Amino acid sequence: MAGESDLERKIETARLAVQNASAWVSGTVKLSSQNLHMFYLNKANDAHFLNLSTATSTQLDVLTAACDAATFGRADEDVLDGSYRKAHKMDTEKFSSKFSLEASHILPTVLPQLLVGFGKNDGREVEAELYKLNIYGEGGFFRAHKDTPRSSKMFGSLVVVFPTPHTGGHLVLRKNGEEFTFKSDQLPSSRDEIAYIAFFSDVEHEVLPVTSGHRITLTYNLYHADSDKSTKTSRLNLDNHDITPLKNALSDLVNDPKFMPNGGYIGFGLRYDYPVVPNKTRFSEFLDLLKGEDLMVQKACEALGLEVSIRGALDEANSYERTHQALVDHAVDLSARSQVDVEEGDGSWAVIINGAERVAQVGPGAGDWNLKEDKDREHVLWVTPLEEDGGYKMNYIAYGNQAELEYRYVRPCLVAKLRR
Ligand SMILES: O=C(O)CCC(=O)C(=O)O
Numbered sequence: 001m002a003g004e005s006d007l008e009r010k011i012e013t014a015r016l017a018v019q020n021a022s023a024w025v026s027g028t029v030k031l032s033s034q035n036l037h038m039f040y041l042n043k044a045n046d047a048h049f050l051n052l053s054t055a056t057s058t059q060l061d062v063l064t065a066a067c068d069a070a071t072f073g074r075a076d077e078d079v080l081d082g083s084y085r086k087a088h089k090m091d092t093e094k095f096s097s098k099f100s101l102e103a104s105h106i107l108p109t110v111l112p113q114l115l116v117g118f119g120k121n122d123g124r125e126v127e128a129e130l131y132k133l134n135i136y137g138e139g140g141f142f143r144a145h146k147d148t149p150r151s152s153k154m155f156g157s158l159v160v161v162f163p164t165p166h167t168g169g170h171l172v173l174r175k176n177g178e179e180f181t182f183k184s185d186q187l188p189s190s191r192d193e194i195a196y197i198a199f200f201s202d203v204e205h206e207v208l209p210v211t212s213g214h215r216i217t218l219t220y221n222l223y224h225a226d227s228d229k230s231t232k233t234s235r236l237n238l239d240n241h242d243i244t245p246l247k248n249a250l251s252d253l254v255n256d257p258k259f260m261p262n263g264g265y266i267g268f269g270l271r272y273d274y275p276v277v278p279n280k281t282r283f284s285e286f287l288d289l290l291k292g293e294d295l296m297v298q299k300a301c302e303a304l305g306l307e308v309s310i311r312g313a314l315d316e317a318n319s320y321e322r323t324h325q326a327l328v329d330h331a332v333d334l335s336a337r338s339q340v341d342v343e344e345g346d347g348s349w350a351v352i353i354n355g356a357e358r359v360a361q362v363g364p365g366a367g368d369w370n371l372k373e374d375k376d377r378e379h380v381l382w383v384t385p386l387e388e389d390g391g392y393k394m395n396y397i398a399y400g401n402q403a404e405l406e407y408r409y410v411r412p413c414l415v416a417k418l419r420r
């Protein structure tokens, strides 16, 4: 039907209007030499002083000897395995660096680019927690991993690379089919300049082998700080992240009477993973704290006056074509499973999860536009697709930078209610 292909084109336009936002931001900063001073304790607890802008290779070997071999997280265990991570680390109790994140002004530069609409008075605040000092000597590396979430408020990681002579040790990041190589060995132009990169912690990243010298980094975890929720949302400054094309494309759909004539949900598979406590975290916590283009989707829907909620989408096990989902409002722990079972009882099907809302998919790819047999379900049209399995799977992350005990990553979806 001509009308249908017109609608399909409008849906495709909306899908393509979900623009790319940055998942990482990098740069360099010049520091006064004093900011590159550090004190540390060696294994015998003797205090040492080091100036990282002048340190010799021998002095850096002495620092390395004061460190421990770095472990990483494989599921719920911390493991030492030189074939996955070959590096040294020092915990924060053992050193004091004169590098001041505040004085470096890295966060005020990075956050407006990484956090959509971040700015003065938008009500969001960020806390950075120093995590570790890492040293990669010649041959040192850290294979692909995601940074283990330590709280549902943790969204990012920041790596600061000191200007100690080294070659190699590039940090490669990958997300949604994009790749970026952060060449910390080539960035600083002098030994009083540091290189930094901030990225969303669920972005997969790896440190390629260092080919000479010492690559020394500080890592920070970035958290949304608790702030007054009432000041949030409407104050976001979206100037640098134009949501107009998406807003217009969605408005075209909503104003088309042939589009979801009985109402329902306009759905979006999201692009990032979020840290949750299984069986506890409510997805509504992430409203306004979504990352990158996920937040742009929320803001575009809200700008049209649509009521938005964040849910987990689970395919129903009896839905061979993936046309039926259960939308859950909290982080249901299905461990390694991504489907939800339904059971038959007095002629109807029941979902075995409290608070789940059963939906039927409509639109291109879902067969019939008007699923007549699904009158009892809210319809959903996925503008951006759910990943395979809804992306919901709540596994331990295979490789993290520490063991994962309480928090897991999950990929939620966003649905906007369309009332007709
Ligand atoms: O040192 C780096 O560049 C990155 C380290 C890292 O990815 C981590 O500690 O999780």
Ligand SMILES: [Fe+2]
Residues within 6 Å of the ligand: 145, 146, 147, 157, 205, 401
């Ligand atoms: Fe990492």
